[in-house]
Amino acid sequence: MAEALLVALVFGALASISTVLTLDTAHIAALWFPNGVLLAALLWRRGEHLWLYVLLCMIANVTAGIAAGGVPWRAAGLSACNMFEVTLAALVLLGRARRVPDLGTPSDLLRFVGIAGVFAPVFTGVVAAIMVADPSPSSFVTTWAAWALTDGLGNLMITPILLVLAKALQTRTRVTRHDVIHWTAILGTGTLLTLAVFSQQRYPMLFAAAPFVLLAGFRLGISGAAVSTLIVTAIASIATGLDHGPIHIVQGPLREKIFVLQVFLLTTFASSLPLAAAVRELRGTREALAQGRDLLRSTLDTIREVVFRTDAEGHWTLLNPAWTELTGYPVEQSLGRNWREWLASEVQEGADSILEPLRTGERDHMRFDLPFVRADGVPRIAEVSIRPMHAPDGTYTGMSGNLRDVTDQRADARALVESEHHLQLFASNVSDAVFRLALDGTCLFVTPSVRDVFGYEPEHVVGRNMLARFHPDDRGMVSEGFGRMAMGQLDRAVITYRARHAVREGWVWIEASSQLVREAVTGKPLEIVSSLRDISARKALEAELERERERAESAALAKSRFLANMSHELRTPMNGVLGFADLLLDGNLPDDERDYARLIAESSRAMMRILNEILDLSKIEAGQMAIIDESVELPHALMRSVELFEAVAKQKGIALSVALAPDLPRWIHGDGLRLRQVVTNLVGNAVKFTNEGSVQVEAKADYAGFEPRLLVSVRDTGIGIAPERQEMIFAEFVQADEETARNFGGTGLGLSIADRLVHLMGGEMTLESELRKGSCFTLILPLVEAEAPAPAPADAPETPETGPMAARVLVAEDNAINQHLVRAVLRQLGVECEIAADGTEAIAAVLAAEAEGRGYDLVLMDLQMPETDGFEAVRRIREVGIAPEQLPVVALTANAYQEDIQAALLAGMQGHLAKPIDITALTRMLRRWVRIPAVAMAPNLDPALAELRPQFRARMVTLEAMLAAAVDAGDDHDWNDIRGHSHQLAGTAAMFGYRTLGDAARIVDRYIFEEAQDGAFAASLAFLRARLNEALAAEG
Missing domain, CATH: 1.10.1760 (Arp2/3 complex 21 kDa subunit ARPC3)
Incomplete structure (x- = not known):
């Protein structure tokens, strides 16, 4: 507004x-x-x-x-x-x-x-x-x-x-000092000139104002022309209105004078603004030409292709900087030289003939490849594009064009042709039918092998939808898989289905391996590439393998049942042999009869060892050997395994020693039973095959690797093993040689079982041996330290509760020999015993005793019995409400594997005794669950144990003091007193519940006796002192 x-x-x-x-x-x-x-x-x-x-x-x-x-x-x-x-x-x-x-x-x-x-x-x-x-x-x-x-x-x-x-x-724009001076000079001078013209009316000098507006328009541009025209118009109009200026020289009325003024002003306008506009356009054209020239120069300087021009004789007249990059020759040195010089020598002579159609006008453009050699001697290939140049009269004046290095492109093109050839070979010879499918299932391409897979010609498949002719049971699965890929939910899929064949009857099995192809930038699904193969033969083989597997599983089950029956059938009679032999040995027999009984017992136990080895090997081969994870007291397990052979070693006159590393943990995770079995086998073999020298058992922890390891080595100076026999020594029924088998006996199963047990425990066993110099077996197992297990409440009391009342035990056993044996053993222990011939009688006896108010204190239950087995019997006893606290049941069976024990516990039993029955184990089991008269336990108990405990503690205090003094004195100390106290402690510590302390004292005793005071001895001393301090703290 x-x-x-x-x-x-x-x-x-x-x-x-x-x-x-x-x-x-x-x-x-x-x-x-x-x-x-x-x-x-x-x-x-x-x-x-x-x-x-x-x-x-x-x-x-x-x-x-x-x-x-x-x-x-x-x-x-x-x-x-x-x-x-x-x-x-x-x-x-x-x-x-x-x-x-x-x-x-x-x-x-x-x-x-x-x-x-x-x-x-x-x-x-x-x-x-x-x-x-x-x-x-x-x-x-x-x-x-x-x-x-x-x-x-x-x-x-x-x-x-x-x-x-x-x-x-x-x-x-920003006004500079030069602009001010320039404008002031031109406009000031022009204004003064115009004032001079219109301040007089004597001379007709209107023309004198024209140079002013022309100069202003030319030098100051359109703005200067406008200002100068305005100045002249203002001065002329004002002067004329005031009766001044050359306009009044005109003779005539005012109308004519005004007309002259109008013509003058129109002339001034026509000579200023149009000129300024033309000048500006001209300057714009010059600037555009300059920009175009600069752009062309910049383009020529930066373009990767060589732009050239030659004269009629073929000499370079124009080359851009890309020439140097292409050929290695400087542009300045190349200008004026003939274009043939940069070509390879083999094409230089015929180069001019190539250009003849351009010179004669037959062609106005040519494109071809020419080999050339760079300045550094490297041969390359250039693509040349040329047009001829002509003078206005049509005379040929030269050529212009561009060059570019196409060496790599030509190599790529050849590689592409070769790749396409290989692809064609692949497509023609591949056995699988390879499809390119649209997202709706339409076939876009298929290899010729579709004839073999489906029986169709390729041209009959392309363009057809392939989501058809499936087995009805497979149609939904295939459609779902393909649909998920088409929607981009899956990138890869392998689908197995049945489809119709064009020629063969029935269904063929097809395995389709599919890959989704996505758009590179957006990731949008484009198509699906599928490789389809006929796997009907493989499916038939898989079906046959499945049938074979089922037969193998049935055979394995039958083998498992056979092993269980064999274990039961063999252990049951052996139970009677061993049991009655032990009873005979406990009685008053003449010396010769006692020897007969002892030989029977030893032969029976040897028989049981062989039986156990065969059954263990069979269990391992059947995959039924279970490895348990429990806390194992490592020093005690190793010592007990070695102690079994101390008497034999002493008898043969060989040194049997144990070295435990200082950093060896006391408790580890593992299967204690299998660990002792392996170590026992290794030590037994070492003692067996060594007639002189020593057997050294060393245990240490290896923390250098990724995971800690336990290394137990058994080194002997025995007969050794020949190199050619070392690889097969861990095989079944294999010994070092036939002479070894004759001289030393054995089944050859021990090492095989030990090696397989080690592998089941996640370890390995190595062997170093030299014939007639000895062997070293090294057991390597994962080392995982464990906490000492809390003692079970039922195991806490070491002394059984005694009293006048005899315990009542029901024995469920179908074998008459075992019935007689168990009854005899229990009678010796002062326990009242009743017999049930099978599970049904056992159930009836338990229920009758409970009804009369005279329930049994314990049931020894055989697991394999006619009519009703032990598992069913104990389940029915528990179902009527008789709890374990009221009536404990202990399994009594020849099935002595860990899984058998676990099955008995899961069935509702509280313990397990293996056949042949060990009287000591039976006594320990009875002591745990029932009260036994003191007179019956007298042979296994020391009535003065409580009175001797103060003396035992005093002996521990004395030994600790002696050890402390010995450590301070070093090698000059007399170790005989320490050996005497260690020897006594080794024999008594277990009686007071300190089993590991006794093992540690026994190791120190042996080292002092053998004068083996090395690093292992120092570690054993530290181990003994630690166990002494624990025992003293427990005694108070």
């Missing part, structure tokens, strides 16, 4: 000034500039608020006309003509795009002159002439011409100047 009001004020002021120069009584101003101001405002604002500008300016125009003495209706009419003229010119010039004309360009300037300088004034001049002219035709024409000339000149003079100045102000 403010801007429109300002324009209206300027419009009114210029209208008032222009009325001073009104031509006679025609009411037409000699110079009319207001319309030019309004037109410039409307164009600059792109017609925005057009009617507001027009309304305000019309009010200003009418006001100025009435103030100058005009008739109101005429003033209003002429104002309306002015507004219509300006509005018409503005709307036509802006057009639909509402674009402001750029009067610095000749095209927009010419359009502006035609519309604002001619069309609009001429059109509105007709209306104005009708309003103010006399009725005569001559007066109408004169008035119309005056209006058109005056308004057109005003529009041409004012509007371009204002638009140019407005744009210059809008896009102005």
